[in-house]
Amino acid sequence: MSLITPSPTAPFTFTKSLEAFARAQRVIPAGIPGHLGPTEGLHLPHDAFPKFAARAEGTRFWDLDGNEFIDWMCAYGPNILGYNDPDVTAAAKAQAELEDVVSLPSTVMIDFAELLVDQVASADWAVFAKNGGDTTTLAVMTARAATLRKKIVFIKGFYHGVAPWTQKLDYPGVLEEEVANNLYVPWNDLDALRTLLAAHRGEIAALISTPYMHGNFVDNELPAEGYWQEVRRLCDEHGIVLIVDDVRTGFRLDLAGSDHHFGFEADLICFCKALANGYNVSALMGKDSLKEAVSSITYTGSYWMSAVPFAAGIATQRKLREIDAPDLFRRLGTRLTDGLVAAGAASGFTLVASGAPALFYLRVADPADSLMLHQEWVAECVRRGVYITSHHNHFLNAAVTDADVDRTVEIAAEAFAVLRQRHPEAV
Amino acid sequence: MLTEIDDRVLAAVNLHAVLGALPRLVELVPAAAATLAALPGPVTLTARIAAADRARYVFDADGVVAGGEPRGTRVTLLFTSAGHANAVLSGGGAAPIPLGGPRGIRFLTQVFTPLTDLLSRYLQPTDADLEDPEFADASRMLLLDVAVSAITVVAEHDRSGRFSAGQMTDGDLDITVGDSLRHRLRIRDHHLTRVAVTDDPPRAVFGFIDLRTAGDVLTGRESALACVGDGRIAIRGYVPLVDNTSRILDRVGHYLGK
Numbered sequence: 001m002s003l004i005t006p007s008p009t010a011p012f013t014f015t016k017s018l019e020a021f022a023r024a025q026r027v028i029p030a031g032i033p034g035h036l037g038p039t040e041g042l043h044l045p046h047d048a049f050p051k052f053a054a055r056a057e058g059t060r061f062w063d064l065d066g067n068e069f070i071d072w073m074c075a076y077g078p079n080i081l082g083y084n085d086p087d088v089t090a091a092a093k094a095q096a097e098l099e100d101v102v103s104l105p106s107t108v109m110i111d112f113a114e115l116l117v118d119q120v121a122s123a124d125w126a127v128f129a130k131n132g133g134d135t136t137t138l139a140v141m142t143a144r145a146a147t148l149r150k151k152i153v154f155i156k157g158f159y160h161g162v163a164p165w166t167q168k169l170d171y172p173g174v175l176e177e178e179v180a181n182n183l184y185v186p187w188n189d190l191d192a193l194r195t196l197l198a199a200h201r202g203e204i205a206a207l208i209s210t211p212y213m214h215g216n217f218v219d220n221e222l223p224a225e226g227y228w229q230e231v232r233r234l235c236d237e238h239g240i241v242l243i244v245d246d247v248r249t250g251f252r253l254d255l256a257g258s259d260h261h262f263g264f265e266a267d268l269i270c271f272c273k274a275l276a277n278g279y280n281v282s283a284l285m286g287k288d289s290l291k292e293a294v295s296s297i298t299y300t301g302s303y304w305m306s307a308v309p310f311a312a313g314i315a316t317q318r319k320l321r322e323i324d325a326p327d328l329f330r331r332l333g334t335r336l337t338d339g340l341v342a343a344g345a346a347s348g349f350t351l352v353a354s355g356a357p358a359l360f361y362l363r364v365a366d367p368a369d370s371l372m373l374h375q376e377w378v379a380e381c382v383r384r385g386v387y388i389t390s391h392h393n394h395f396l397n398a399a400v401t402d403a404d405v406d407r408t409v410e411i412a413a414e415a416f417a418v419l420r421q422r423h424p425e426a427v
Numbered sequence: 428m429l430t431e432i433d434d435r436v437l438a439a440v441n442l443h444a445v446l447g448a449l450p451r452l453v454e455l456v457p458a459a460a461a462t463l464a465a466l467p468g469p470v471t472l473t474a475r476i477a478a479a480d481r482a483r484y485v486f487d488a489d490g491v492v493a494g495g496e497p498r499g500t501r502v503t504l505l506f507t508s509a510g511h512a513n514a515v516l517s518g519g520g521a522a523p524i525p526l527g528g529p530r531g532i533r534f535l536t537q538v539f540t541p542l543t544d545l546l547s548r549y550l551q552p553t554d555a556d557l558e559d560p561e562f563a564d565a566s567r568m569l570l571l572d573v574a575v576s577a578i579t580v581v582a583e584h585d586r587s588g589r590f591s592a593g594q595m596t597d598g599d600l601d602i603t604v605g606d607s608l609r610h611r612l613r614i615r616d617h618h619l620t621r622v623a624v625t626d627d628p629p630r631a632v633f634g635f636i637d638l639r640t641a642g643d644v645l646t647g648r649e650s651a652l653a654c655v656g657d658g659r660i661a662i663r664g665y666v667p668l669v670d671n672t673s674r675i676l677d678r679v680g681h682y683l684g685k
Contacts, residue, residue: 021656025653030652030656031653037656039655041669041670044666045661046655046657046658046661047658168594169587169590170428170671170678171428172677173428175428175430217665217666368630369598369665370628371665375663
């Protein structure tokens with residue numbers, strides 16, 4: 001397939017995308033609900049971003065207007081091997097020819113569970129669902145069933161899905177009772193955690209956290225030395241189930257799980273995005289000690305045992321092992337972020353790259369800490385064919401080449417130059 | 428999401444945000460200015476809820492000032508409770524307890540009541556009212572004025588509003604309408620106040636493309652989400668300030684019945 005290189009001097013237009021969005025608005029609330037749409041504060045300004053994709057291949061997607069993008073969002077995570085990976089597609093096609101959604105599950109579900117139990121260091125079993133939020137909800141229910149306690153500790157800046165218990169008091173449609181047992185501590189703050197646990201001794205069912213702080217609108221933050229080991233010890237001391245939400249980070253840092261990467265073991269660990277390269281499956285995995293508790297919970301869905309995503313998941317995980325994907329992501333992510341930071345510096349801007357290179361987070365620094373320069377730079381990148389977003393971490397996929405990295409840095413440099421021309425005085 | 432309304436918060440919204448739009452009403456609406464022009468001298472009106480909140484407005488022939496030093500004739504509107512204040516100020520037929528001399532009482536009947544009736548009409552416009560472009564513009568500007576003030580009240584006194592304010596970091600948020608109208612909210616230590624707009628850049632901007640969009644969103648005629656989606660509402664800068672202010676604005680809508 002030939003890839004069209006966008007002209008460095010002709011920013012894209014999105015006429016067909018915007019027309020389609022107007023159509024969508026008439027029949028779909030918000031046009032594109034949720035994180036892929038413009039109402040989440042990620043398309044700033046609105047008309048600098050395409051709204052609909054027409055096709056995707058490898059590292060790229062093409063929008064309705066025919067614009068080609070190097071995609072660093074990777075469908076917000078699911079694209080881990082490259083869009084339409086031939087091995088995964090072949091495995092899915094072969095399974096689809098046999099069966100998919102049937103009155104009984106396929107043994108391919110067992111095959112996938114066995115593969116994952118073998119691969120994920122802390123886990124003895126797997127329960128499958130469809131979305132990350134299915135697994136975080138099941139994890140919390142499991143912890144409550146096992147401990148007969150109500151309260152859950154969250155790390156401030158968290159995101160664990162959209163179920164009511166994951167939201168907040170002032171969110172529409174969320175009742176106060178649904179968040180009444182939520183407790184909050186800052187990330188990397190062991191003193192605050194110790195104080196909180198002492199104040200609620202015997203009341204806390206679980207602590208749920210991502211492996212590191214990859215929240216939006218803030219520089220992402222890795223765990224301090226010894227942080228996770230002390231959290232693990234405190235959870236053991238207080239009889240608290242430790243839940244790791246590895247939905248976003250899973251298999252990009254470590255194929256054995258991000259808890260393994262940071263040197264501790266979760267009691268329950270949630271996976272989704274990178275499980276099956278875009279085929280729809282998620283997994284809650286856990287320790288034997290919680291197998292009875294999770295078994296006792298009524299929790300299922302119409303499509304949760306569909307066989308095609310299991311086959312795709314097996315192919316995905318095998319390939320990730322073969323190519324040592326986390327090492328590839330680390331190398332390419334570091335090369336990319338180093339290049340972007342240098343491109344910013346060449347135009348006199350400070351670009352801050354934070355978090356793990358495999359899931360890099362970006363921010364153009366400005367004295368007012370307003371993010372406006374950053375939003376402008378992101379928009380100029382998108383208009384030139386690099387699909388990034390202004391307030392969310394990005395994702396590596398295994399189809400990325402050094403040439404993709406170079407082209408991205410080139411476009412980023414051009415976007416910085418545009419920014420400098422527009423803001424000659426900006427720091 | 429709280430499903431109940433706090434009478435004390437509603438009373439504060441009425442006393443400070445709704446009546447707080449009287450100065451702007453007089454600036455924008457010739458009929459209001461004409462009503463005021465008949466005043467022979469300054470009048471200081473205190474709206475007071477027994478053992479609770481109060482607000483003071485000084486009226487003279489040139490305009491209305493919220494707060495400030497009392498001048499001229501004094502008159503008090505006493506309410507026995509927040510619920511009583513809300514019943515009166517919502518036009519539900521309840522009567523306040525007026526405390527004042529004959530001049531004060533005359534002010535209430537001949538100036539204050541016509542002004543608040545006019546304000547109600549502009550804040551609750553009918554479709555027919557909005558066909559008059561001048562009325563529509565004034566109405567929309569007043570609605571925005573009330574909403575911005577009410578945000579500060581709700582952020583300070585309402586449980587959900589305080590929660591939202593508790594999530595906010597320091598900074599200025601500008602609420603704009605096109606290039607012509609700009610209000611500024613300042614967030615400091617989780618408290619929101621209205622401040623004068625200066626040339627200092629804000630940390631975030633919540634911008635309506637035009638007055639019609641602002642008015643339609645604030646009166647519930649148009650979906651804010653749809654407007655964000657198609658660019659009629661544009662946000663930029665530190666988005667959490669906008670997000671949390673939007674949550675407070677939603678709560679304002681609960682109080683103002685939108």
